[in-house]
Amino acid sequence: MTPSIEVNELSIFVGQQCLVESLSLRLMQGTPLTILGQTGSGKSLLAQAIMGLLPEEMSLQGEILYEGQPLLTLPKAKRQALWGRALAMLPQEPWHALDPVMKSQQQVAEVFELVGGLEEEQAQDKAGQALAEMGLAPAKDKIPSQLSGGMAQRLAFLAATAAGGDLILADEPTKGLDYSRRDQIVALLQSRLVNGSLLTITHDVDVARQLGGELIVMCQGQVVEQGDAATILAHPQADYTRQLLAAEPSSWNKVSARTQSSAEPIVTLDKVALSRGGNRLFSDLSFQLHAGEILGIAGDSGTGKSSLGDLLLGHLQPDQGRIRYAETYKRHQLLKLYQDPPAAFSPHIPLGRLLQEVIDLHGLDAAQIPRLMTRLKLSEGLLSRTALEVSGGELQRIALLRILLLKPVLLFADEPTSRLDLISAQRIMELLVEVAREEGCALVLVSHDPILVEKVCDQVIRIA
Amino acid sequence: MKSILLNRLMQAVMVAWGVGTLTFIFMRTLPGDMAYRIAAGRYGQDNVTAEAAELVRQELNLDVSPWLAYLNWLWDLVQLNFGTSLISGAPVIHEVQHQLGHSLGLAFVAILLSAIIAFPLGVLSGMRVGGLFDRCLLIISALLRAQPVFVIGLLLILLFAVNWRIFPVAGFGTPAHIVLPALALALVLASVSSRVIRDSTHRVIHSSFYTFARVKGLSASQTFARHGLRNLSVPVVAFMGIQLVGLIEGIVMVESLFSWPGIGHGLAHAIFSRDVPMIQGTALMMGLIFVCLNTVIDIACYQLDPRGRLQ
Numbered sequence: 212m213t214p215s216i217e218v219n220e221l222s223i224f225v226g227q228q229c230l231v232e233s234l235s236l237r238l239m240q241g242t243p244l245t246i247l248g249q250t251g252s253g254k255s256l257l258a259q260a261i262m263g264l265l266p267e268e269m270s271l272q273g274e275i276l277y278e279g280q281p282l283l284t285l286p287k288a289k290r291q292a293l294w295g296r297a298l299a300m301l302p303q304e305p306w307h308a309l310d311p312v313m314k315s316q317q318q319v320a321e322v323f324e325l326v327g328g329l330e331e332e333q334a335q336d337k338a339g340q341a342l343a344e345m346g347l348a349p350a351k352d353k354i355p356s357q358l359s360g361g362m363a364q365r366l367a368f369l370a371a372t373a374a375g376g377d378l379i380l381a382d383e384p385t386k387g388l389d390y391s392r393r394d395q396i397v398a399l400l401q402s403r404l405v406n407g408s409l410l411t412i413t414h415d416v417d418v419a420r421q422l423g424g425e426l427i428v429m430c431q432g433q434v435v436e437q438g439d440a441a442t443i444l445a446h447p448q449a450d451y452t453r454q455l456l457a458a459e460p461s462s463w464n465k466v467s468a469r470t471q472s473s474a475e476p477i478v479t480l481d482k483v484a485l486s487r488g489g490n491r492l493f494s495d496l497s498f499q500l501h502a503g504e505i506l507g508i509a510g511d512s513g514t515g516k517s518s519l520g521d522l523l524l525g526h527l528q529p530d531q532g533r534i535r536y537a538e539t540y541k542r543h544q545l546l547k548l549y550q551d552p553p554a555a556f557s558p559h560i561p562l563g564r565l566l567q568e569v570i571d572l573h574g575l576d577a578a579q580i581p582r583l584m585t586r587l588k589l590s591e592g593l594l595s596r597t598a599l600e601v602s603g604g605e606l607q608r609i610a611l612l613r614i615l616l617l618k619p620v621l622l623f624a625d626e627p628t629s630r631l632d633l634i635s636a637q638r639i640m641e642l643l644v645e646v647a648r649e650e651g652c653a654l655v656l657v658s659h660d661p662i663l664v665e666k667v668c669d670q671v672i673r674i675a
Numbered sequence: 676m677k678s679i680l681l682n683r684l685m686q687a688v689m690v691a692w693g694v695g696t697l698t699f700i701f702m703r704t705l706p707g708d709m710a711y712r713i714a715a716g717r718y719g720q721d722n723v724t725a726e727a728a729e730l731v732r733q734e735l736n737l738d739v740s741p742w743l744a745y746l747n748w749l750w751d752l753v754q755l756n757f758g759t760s761l762i763s764g765a766p767v768i769h770e771v772q773h774q775l776g777h778s779l780g781l782a783f784v785a786i787l788l789s790a791i792i793a794f795p796l797g798v799l800s801g802m803r804v805g806g807l808f809d810r811c812l813l814i815i816s817a818l819l820r821a822q823p824v825f826v827i828g829l830l831l832i833l834l835f836a837v838n839w840r841i842f843p844v845a846g847f848g849t850p851a852h853i854v855l856p857a858l859a860l861a862l863v864l865a866s867v868s869s870r871v872i873r874d875s876t877h878r879v880i881h882s883s884f885y886t887f888a889r890v891k892g893l894s895a896s897q898t899f900a901r902h903g904l905r906n907l908s909v910p911v912v913a914f915m916g917i918q919l920v921g922l923i924e925g926i927v928m929v930e931s932l933f934s935w936p937g938i939g940h941g942l943a944h945a946i947f948s949r950d951v952p953m954i955q956g957t958a959l960m961m962g963l964i965f966v967c968l969n970t971v972i973d974i975a976c977y978q979l980d981p982r983g984r985l986q
């Protein structure tokens with residue numbers, strides 16, 4: 212049988228720098244192939260190289276065959292003719308990949324109409340059916356910003372495969388999704404295996420485990436391990452694979468318990484209830500939070516975890532019940548660490564200047580910066596770069612540094628690691644806990660990962 | 676939608692009061708005796724005598740105190756009574772109505788022309804940012820934007836009317852008369868809006884949804900028609916709302932230059948002859964045109980971009 216995709220000795224360069232080094236793989240119909248690696252390991256470039264979407268400044272060597280036919284020598288127009296019809300690429304960020312002003316159903320229907328050659332009415336009917344099969348019927352007249360991450364990803368899946376492509380390239384299809392929605396997407400991908408082929412690129416070990424089949428582990432553009440997924444994940448040979456598996460929350464050590472103190476709690480919630488947009492999010496919620504204590508909040512997205520944070524930070528008022536603070540805190544003593552680090556920084560200004568502005572604004576001591584840089588294991592040189600020029604993990608640590616400068620009493624961390632790969636996530640989580648204990652700052656940690664909160668937090672609240 | 680309209684209505688009331696009060700104050704602080712200027716307007720510069728001025732003063736109650744005059748004027752405004760022109764004696768509302776049609780016509784043709792000029796140019800240069808075409812357009816639009824609108828108008832007259840004799844120099848009557856004044860306004864508008872369109876095009880065609888539409892299987896032209904145009908128009912239409920201030924300001928100059936019998940021309944004439952009710956009426960009407968055009972822009976944005984409707 213001819214492999215759906217065969218890649219031989221593929222290397223990708225930008226200038227003299229090699230981003231992917233002699234990668235070879237064979238994707239067979241019916242057997243999923245998964246590429247596992249951290250961000251920056253060059254794994255996304257592979258999907259772009261197969262599609263022919265590499266940025267112009269990159270060059271490549273080697274060979275890519277689609278059903279035995281060499282792709283790299285094919286004229287551009289012929290390669291583009293394969294898009295959607297043969298090769299379906301599932302986007303990394305479905306919210307950004309969908310047209311922000313077009314209704315859901317139309318985004319699928321137009322493919323049936325323009326590529327499939329159906330009349331407009333038939334195309335609409337067919338798209339309506341497809342949406343209904345995916346459980347998206349209520350969303351057909353909505354636009355992407357009204358959809359949840361899981362819904363957007365299912366819609367993007369429909370749109371990507373509507374032209375009939377049966378070779379699916381899924382680039383980080385589960386990024387930022389919570390557990391139950393992630394499993395739905397994995398099941399959806401598997402359902403296409405009967406008649407098609409599936410190449411998945413992910414940083415999530417669980418996704419690789421669930422998909423099974425073949426596995427390639429990549430690190431900094433190099434293949435470190437390649438073979439049967441179950442075997443590799445059970446008996447990793449390479450050091451890097453071992454590190455990766457050790458960084459999964461289920462392998463973490465439980466943090467040591469907080470030394471109890473009799474001090475007054477920083478904040479006390481007493482039978483608090485909150486509604487947003489007519490929906491009751493939670494009610495009868497009571498807890499106390501002390502200095503240095505870590506509180507975990509677990510629950511799927513849309514259950515009001517972030518709204519609880521807004522309550523604690525004083526941005527929202529409860530419908531019922533009371534929130535009592537030990538004293539009246541200033542606004543910058545109650546702070547939030549955001550989910551998406553690049554969104555929390557101005558993109559074109561050097562990080563050092565952004566930090567300096569905080570120092571100037573609040574009249575702080577600039578000497579704190581080097582001490583905190585060392586504490587957070589950040590190298591000095593990073594401060595002269597902009598937010599776009601450092602990795603997500605480094606940027607999140609700089610965000611934490613910016614917060615620590617202000618000596619917060621309470622820190623609300625909203626999914627601080629869900630957009631980072633496992634190894635950086637574990638590093639950040641450890642630092643976050645250590646620093647909160649040292650500085651005597653109460654930490655509220657929101658996560659969709661119940662195992663993670665269980666390992667890290669002193670007390671856990673589940674919101675359903 | 677309802678809240679947009681209600682908001683704009685409130686704004687119209689505030690603009691009417693604000694513009695009216697400001698023009699009232701400015702008129703009062705002008706140097707010279709108003710009665711003499713009005714008499715000059717009525718009887719001609721050579722026939723002004725102290726008696727004629729006194730008659731005007733008596734007739735128009737020009738010696739009441741400023742506060743009383745302001746309150747009288749405000750009360751008239753509430754009743755939508757704009758008074759009569761001091762020069763022609765006709766009710767201001769009739770004169771303004773007459774001029775308004777001409778001005779709106781000119782504004783409409785100018786906006787349309789500017790869109791016809793700016794859209795293709797902006798999209799073309801946005802497709803290849805940094806290319807030769809893009810850089811040339813940047814220089815041309817900077818040069819155009821740096822000129823006051825009457826310089827552009829004069830140049831157009833020199834070239835198209837005096838030199839080549841294609842269009843009439845100035846005046847009103849045939850469709851050919853509207854071409855040069857509208858083009859002068861359109862060039863100024865297009866010099867900036869083409870840049871906004873260029874930036875917007877660049878952003879849209881490099882966005883992930885644009886690439887994804889291609890990856891879904893749509894051709895380049897289908898992708899542009901379905902996903903490009905609408906998305907790139909959203910910020911452009913909103914920007915045109917901001918540009919309208921420039922349009923209103925340009926209309927005063929362009930109408931005077933081309934003797935176009937619109938509201939800007941009327942305003943300039945009224946100022947020269949100290950025709951206070953006409954000045955107030957026309958200034959008020961220009962403020963209201965601004966609010967109306969902004970409402971049209973709001974509705975267009977509302978139709979184009981469903982995201983704003985969610986709140």
